[in-house]
Amino acid sequence: MKRIYFDNNATTPVEEEVMAAMLPFFTDNFGNPSSLHWAGREVKQVVDDARAEVAALIGARSDEIVFTGGGSEGDNLAIIGSCEALRAGGRHIITTAVEHPAVLDTCRWCEKNGFRVTFLPVDRRGMINLRQLERAIDHDTILISVMWANNETGTIFPIAEIGEIASRYGVRFHCDAVQAAGKLALDVNAAGVDLLTISGHKIGAPKGIGALYVRRGLELCPHIHGGHQEYGLRAGTHNVPGIVGLGVACRLARTRLAEDADTLAALRDRLQQGITQRVEHVQVNGHPEQRLPGTLNISVAFVEGEGLLLHLDMHGIAASSGSACSSGSEGASHVLRAMGVKDDLLQSSIRFSLGRHNTAAEVDEVVAVFADVVARLRAMSPMLMDFNGIECDTYVECAIEEDHH
Ligand SMILES: Cc1ncc(COP(=O)(O)O)c(C=O)c1O
Known part of the structure; x- marks a missing residue:
C-alpha cells in the first residue's frame, strides 16, 4: 500500500x-x-x-x-x-x-x-x-x-x-x-x-x-x-x-523559503478545493488568508473525526485530529473550541499539514480516498440519520465573515 x-x-x-x-x-x-x-x-x-x-x-x-x-x-x-x-x-x-x-x-x-x-x-x-x-x-x-x-x-x-x-x-x-x-x-x-x-x-x-x-x-x-x-x-x-x-x-x-511556501500553498489550495468540491457539509477552520501555506483544518459534519482518521490510516494516509487528545468532548481541540466551532463539529475535525516532499498526485489521491471514506462513514452515521433536512448550509458556514477587529 x-x-x-x-x-x-x-x-x-x-x-x-x-x-x-x-x-x-x-x-x-x-x-x-x-x-x-x-x-x-x-x-x-x-x-x-x-x-x-x-x-x-x-x-x-x-x-x-x-x-x-x-x-x-x-x-x-x-x-x-x-x-x-x-x-x-x-x-x-x-x-x-x-x-x-x-x-x-x-x-x-x-x-x-x-x-x-x-x-x-x-x-x-x-x-x-x-x-x-x-x-x-x-x-x-x-x-x-x-x-x-x-x-x-x-x-x-x-x-x-x-x-x-x-x-x-x-x-x-x-x-x-x-x-x-x-x-x-x-x-x-x-x-x-x-x-x-x-x-x-x-x-x-x-x-x-x-x-x-x-x-x-x-x-x-x-x-x-x-x-x-x-x-x-x-x-x-x-x-x-x-x-x-x-x-x-x-x-x-x-534558501528554499519562498519556493517552498509557494509550492505548499498551491498544494494546500488544491486539497481544499478538491475536498470542498467533492464533499458536502465541510467547514474550513482557520483564517482564509492569514494562514500557513501547508495547513488545512476542516470539520466534516456527520462524521466522527477519529473514525475518519482511522479509515484514512487504513488507506495509508497519515493526518491528524490537530490536538494531542481528541477522545471525549473534554478532550476536543481547545483551539477549535476557543474559535467557537459548534459542538457537533468539534469532534469531526481533521488537520492535513503538507510538507516539501508532498506532491499534487498525492493530494489528488487523498481527495479521492477522503470523499469515498466520508461517503461510507456518512452512510452508517447515526448523526446523519438524526439530521432531518435542516439547512445544510449551517454546516458549511465558515468562520470567515466576522471581523472582530
Ligand atoms: C506551536 C508549537 N509549539 C511547541 C511545540 C513543541 O515542540 P517540541 O515537539 O519540539 O517540543 C509544538 C509541537 O507540536 C508546536 O506545534
Missing part, C-alpha cells in the same frame, strides 16, 4: 543533507565542544557555525541563540525564565487561548506559582483582537507570549503589531515560532520579538533539538543548572549532531 504523509505539523522527516552533515559527529568527530583539546576544538567551530545559521534564519545575532532540547523546552525557558527574572517588577502574563500546550500549561504552572495569566480569546477565524490585547496590559504585566502561527489551524498572528504594542508598554514579548519557522520569513528585529522559540523536527532536523532566541542583554533565569554551556542559560553537554543538523536545516529552510 502506498503511504502518504500529510502530518508535517506533527513532525517532518530528517532531510538527507541534514542527515549526511550529522553523521560524522556521532563517530569520527565525537568530541565535547567544551573540551580544550583537539577533539573538542574541532567540534566547537561547527557548533558556532550552526548557531550562525539559526541566527540567519530569524535575523538575529549568533550570540542571541541558545540551543535547547526542542520547542517545549524553549517555551518553558522563555516563560518561566522571564517570570523568575522579572518577578520583582510584576506578576501578570498575557497569552492566548489557542497556544500550544507547551505555552498554555507553562502559563498555568506560573498561575499556580503566584502569577496572574490572561488568556486572550480569539474570533471565529482564530484571530486575536489587538485592542483587547492592549486593554489587557496593566502596570503588573511583565510578559506577552503569543505564537507566530497556530499548529492546528495555521492561523498567523500579527506578530509585528503585537511587538509594537509590547515595546510601547515596555513589556517583554515571547513568540512561539515553532510552526512558522521555515514556512514564513521571520525577522526578530522587524517583529519586535524579545524571545523566540523554534524546534528542529518541524523543519527537517531531528527531534530533541531546538533553539531559543534571547535578545541581547535580556535577563533570563535558567532552569537546567550545571555546566556553563549556552551562556549559562542551558547547562548540559551539547547535542552536537543535533545542533549540526539544526544548522543545516535552517540554512536549507532559508
